[in-house]
Each structure stands twice: as C-alpha cells, then as structure tokens.
Amino acid sequence: MPESKGRSKPSYTPPRSAQKAQGPNPRWFVPVMLGLMVIGLLWVVTYYISGAHQYPVPQIERWNLGVGFALMMAGFLMTTRWR
Structure with missing residues (x-):
C-alpha cells in the first residue's frame, strides 16, 4: 500500500520573551505576607x-x-508573587 506524502509544515519557533528571569523575593516579603494574614x-x-x-x-x-x-486578602495575594 502506498504511503501518503506528508505536508511540509513550517517549523514552530516560539516567540521571544522580553522578560528577564526574576530572582528571589526580598527578605522582608515573607514576614510581611505572613504578618498581614495573621493581623x-x-x-x-x-x-x-x-x-x-x-x-x-x-x-x-x-x-x-x-x-x-x-x-488577610492582601497577605493571600502576596502568596501568588512568592518565589
């Protein structure tokens, strides 16, 4: 049985990201986050x-x-930015 010829598709190239890899949070971030939730x-x-x-x-x-x-919500929203 003959095989069908595949279509030639252009190769996918992902878009370049202009964002830099962000480093860890500052030292004050976690205490403030937990403090807001506890307060x-x-x-x-x-x-x-x-x-x-x-x-x-x-x-x-x-x-x-x-x-x-x-x-409490402000502290919780800070958890989404925690790295």
Missing part, C-alpha cells in the same frame, strides 16, 4: 470575641470585618 485573622477574632463589638475600632462597627478580611 487580619486577629482583627476578625478580636471583633467577634468582644461581645459588644467595642474592639478593635468601635466607630466603624461592622466594617471591622471588612478591614480584617482585606488584610
């Missing part, structure tokens, strides 16, 4: 433990939850 967690826990919601900042009332979760 956010402590902020939310403090808000719930204070029964009358007097702590950490009584003027912003339920926005204390938003502050705590924003701190």
Whole structure:
C-alpha cells in the first residue's frame, strides 16, 4: 500500500520573551505576607470575641470585618508573587 506524502509544515519557533528571569523575593516579603494574614485573622477574632463589638475600632462597627478580611486578602495575594 502506498504511503501518503506528508505536508511540509513550517517549523514552530516560539516567540521571544522580553522578560528577564526574576530572582528571589526580598527578605522582608515573607514576614510581611505572613504578618498581614495573621493581623487580619486577629482583627476578625478580636471583633467577634468582644461581645459588644467595642474592639478593635468601635466607630466603624461592622466594617471591622471588612478591614480584617482585606488584610488577610492582601497577605493571600502576596502568596501568588512568592518565589
């Protein structure tokens, strides 16, 4: 049985990347990342433990939850940049 002739395809050349290989993170990166997550967690826990919601900042009332979760989210987003 005769074999079919293959089509001549141009060879694939990947595009050149203009990005340089990035080095490791600075020394302060991991402590700040973990610190943000822990401080956010402590902020939310403090808000719930204070029964009358007097702590950490009584003027912003339920926005204390938003502050705590924003701190935790900032720490979590830093984990995506951790090398």
